[in-house]
Amino acid sequence: MPHDHDHPSTYLFLLAGAREGGNTEALARAAAAELPAHATQTWLDLRELPLAPFDDVRHAGDGVYPQPVGAEKILLDATLTTDNLVIVSPLYWYSVSASAKLYLDHWAGWLRVPGADFKARMRGKTLWTVSVLSDTDQTTADPLVGTLRLSAEYLNMTWGGALLGYGNRPGDITTDTPALTRAKTFFA
Template sequence: MGDRSFLFVLGSARAGGNTEALARAAADQLPPSVPRTWLSLSDGALPPFDDLRHAGVEWPAPSGPEQQLLDATLAATDVVLATPTYWYTVSASTKLYLDHWSGWMRLPGVDFKARMAGKTLWTVSVLSDEPQHADALVDTLRRCADYMGMRWGGALLGNGSRPGDIHQDTTAMSAAKTFFAA
């Protein structure tokens, strides 16, 4: 863990939800020396994604929160998508963050894809249904990791609906203790 640094990308559409609580329980087990950054995708942190791939223009340089997300993504060795399961997959804000990866890959001089290769992608997700209902979410993110040449760290799944419910899921809370040891 010596040279690792973790970026937690919070993709819930509410503050203080179960997904963040489970992600924090997992993060608490990281050695204190491991740097960690928490960024939220809420409140319009990212602009809508414009697909300019074939528009014959240079990809526009990011600014504000988008620049902060890009810099933090490049700086981390480990990217943790803390996304609730919404409609069997990642939340819209998490999906938007991933869509922006397609843009960042095209920013001149950034070399985003090559610099993401070799990092580890993880997810933490809470859903109100049984864990297998997050299969599509997990499959999606595993494929994203593959595409980017990233290592797939795995998925920590928990059960909950109302904020705080996750603390009743003793299986997930105990899995959190060793999740990042993988």
């Protein structure tokens, strides 16, 4: 309901890059700058909220996962309470960064956290991604896009789409005029 002002949209931006001041965050910030004033933006940096290695105990014992604490709880709560989830990940080896992938892996546990109601609460949210790659052929980002689009489908989320830009060194994105133009209407 993009025009329902009684329930302004909320956006959670998950920064999943491995350096400060990267191109991917810059491109995401350019897109976020165009969000309406009544939309709420939350930015979380996965480097500041490190997740433990994911432990696959789904099929061991009762298969129940404990209530998350610490950084994991912050990420779970932020994920459950947002309308829009934006994975802000550079393209690493044709896919999402390790921190973004680890966050996604934890979804498999959160589906089994008693009371979290993860599957039901993810349904209907919109998943988006912003990524920057150093290849001029944007089809090389297909694995990243496919990972996220199919994961959204799995959880009955809406797929918002991918905003892709070109960059290698920090600041390169400022010269990718077409990407910055696409950023202006990405969330529209």
